[in-house]
Amino acid sequence: MTNKDWLFLNSRDDLLRIDMQEIxxxxxxxxxxxxxxxxxLKCTVGMSLGKMEDLLAERLKGKVMYFARxxxxxxxxxxxxFQINVLKxxxxxxxxxxxxxxxxxxxxxxxxxxxxxxxxxI
Numbered sequence: 208m209t210n211k212d213w214l215f216l217n218s219r220d221d222l223l224r225i226d227m228q229e230i231x232x233x234x235x236x237x238x239x240x241x242x243x244x245x246x247x248l249k250c251t252v253g254m255s256l257g258k259m260e261d262l263l264a265e266r267l268k269g270k271v272m273y274f275a276r277x278x279x280x281x282x283x284x285x286x287x288x289f290q291i292n293v294l295k296x297x298x299x300x301x302x303x304x305x306x307x308x309x310x311x312x313x314x315x316x317x318x319x320x321x322x323x324x325x326x327x328x329i
Contacts (some may be wrong), residue, residue, distance in 0.1 A: 233281065246306070277298070280312075
């Protein structure tokens with residue numbers, strides 16, 4: 208990503224402009240997606256996690272991969288991974304300054320993420 212790579216989300220009533228480097232993770236909530244930022248702000252948009260995944264793929268086409276779908280519930284910022292604990296089904300994300308998030312993720316999803324991280328050497 209460049210210095211500032213913005214994600215614009217436009218609905219009938221709102222326009223969100225989000226610095227993609229500040230996104231900690233996306234979380235599925237039925238037909239909605241919660242976006243959680245490193246500064247603890249959280250917003251909800253009217254699209255499924257699958258549609259958000261497609262939007263990110265289109266927006267980041269030809270760029271380094273910064274986000275990955277983890278199981279059915281999350282898309283995470285790979286740069287924020289602090290700990291993958293397969294046994295405890297826990298993924299800890301951190302900006303390595305002041306915020307951290309602990310997510311419950313399936314064992315299989317964490318195993319795949321761990322392999323991805325080892326292969327990519329992020």
